[in-house]
Amino acid sequence: MEAAKKIEPGSxxxxxxxxLDRRPEVEIEDGCLSMQTxxxxxLAEGQVLMRAIYLSLDATxxxxxxxxxxxxxxxxxxxxPMLGFLLAEVMDSRNPGFKPGQLAMGLGFWSDYMVTDGAGxxxxxxPAGIPLPLAFGVLAIAGPTAWFGLLDVGRPKPGQTVVVSAAAGAAGSCAAQIARLKGCRVIGIAGGAEKCAWLKNEAGLDAVIDYKAENVEQALRRLAPEGIHVLYENVGGDILDASLTHMAQNGTVVVCGLISTYNGGIGAAGPKMFHNVIMKRLRIEGFVVLDYFARYAEAWAELxxxxxxxxxxxxLDIAEGLDHAVDALRSMYHSGNSGKLMVRIGAEP
Structure with a gap:
């Protein structure tokens, strides 16, 4: 990609x-967001001018x-301004923690430039040998979400069966592979033959269930006859119910996300198989990766x-240009992306 042209401070x-102009009712409808200037x-003392390079689009x-x-x-x-995680270049700084020319990542605006005090x-x-979009795609959100959620919350043991829903997504694919790297038997749930083939042939999962082509509950009964020891849940709804049906005794459910409820479904009835929390003595724990920001180095050391x-x-699934951010995010809730969804806003330095 063409390198960024040098921009003088003050220019x-x-x-x-x-x-954000209006809160969504179901989908992210037209009129919810608008482009502004x-x-x-x-800069005042303590402030930093950032130039956005990549914007991470996340279900949340x-x-x-x-x-x-x-x-x-x-x-x-x-x-x-709408918020999101960004990779940016420091263009100008009156903050001792940031120097012009540095790369930085954090929570900022869906914007091509922004001024921040550096918090967050x-x-x-x-990282040597890793392309910049790949480094950001994994290290900013998806990788730490998978690493902390699976290892800090789920705590699987080698040889145990781990099931990951939305396994072809950014966090899901990382979590599934981390479980495999830690010696677990891994079953992924995804939608569509292409995604399932990638999980099996490239990511190396032991088994994959295509929820669009087969009954998930029946497939789990066949593939996990001894039950699911750790469930890494990203979807909710019927997919969650199918997995709860086949949890092993004293199993763990890690709730990373519930994307099936995000388009106007918050407050919907809970899982029908919730009684298995008692029957199987399950541990269920939700988490938010923002709580682990200070510990990111632990995850990076392995990732x-x-x-x-x-x-x-x-x-990576990269949309080109800030103008396409809204349409790209909409596609996520209909399984329109293959891998980590990002927007390239500016040229790499």
Whole structure:
């Protein structure tokens, strides 16, 4: 990709960004977000000017647009920029923690430029031998989500059966492969022959269930006759029910996401097989990767070597240009992406 042209400090006077104008009712309808322009003022003491390179699109973005009681973070306020995780280049800085020319990643705006005080951002050194979009795609959200969710929350043991729903997604594919690398027998659930073939042939899963072509509950009965020891759940709904039906005694359910409920389904009835929590003495625990931000280095210590050695396979689905961010995010809730969904906003330095 063409390298970024050098931009002199003070020459950036405005930024384009997506603004949240209306909360979604079901889908992210037209009119919920609009493209706007805001001025960029000279930096005050402690501030940093970032130039966005890649924007991570994540299932939870849809929840941030709603005003949901008890959310783990405040919703995006109406009339303000939409939030997301970004990889950016430091263009100018009056903050000792950031130097011009550095790469940084953190929670920012769906914008081509932004000013921040640096809170929630961390400098990122380019890992040797890993392309920049791959490094960001894995190390920012998907990899730590999978690593902490599976190992810190799920705690599987070698030889146990681990089931991952939405296994072809960004976090799901990482979690499934981490379980395999840790010596577990791994069953992935995904939709469509192409995704399932990739999980089997490239990611090396022991078995894959295509929920679009077969009955998940019956397939799990066949493939996990001794039960599921650890379930890494990303979907909810009928997929979750099928897995709860076949949990092993004293099994663990790691709730990473419930994407089937995100388009207007929050508050829907819970799983029909919830009584198995008692019958099978299950441990169920949800988690949010933001809680682990200070511990990211622990995950990176394994994720980076796995990427460098080709032991962790990862697919990127990159939309080109900030203008396409909304349409790209919409596609996620209809299984329209194959791998980690990102938007390339600016050129790599």
């Amino acid at each position: 950036v006077t405005s930024a384009r960004y997506w603004r 805001m001025p960029i003022a000279p 973005n849809r929840l941030w647009m709603e005003d949901i009681e008890g959310m783990y973070m405040p919703p995006v306020a109406l009339g303000t 951002w961390t400098a990122l050194d380019r 980076i070597p796995w990427l460098q050695q080709g032991q962790l396979k990862f697919r």
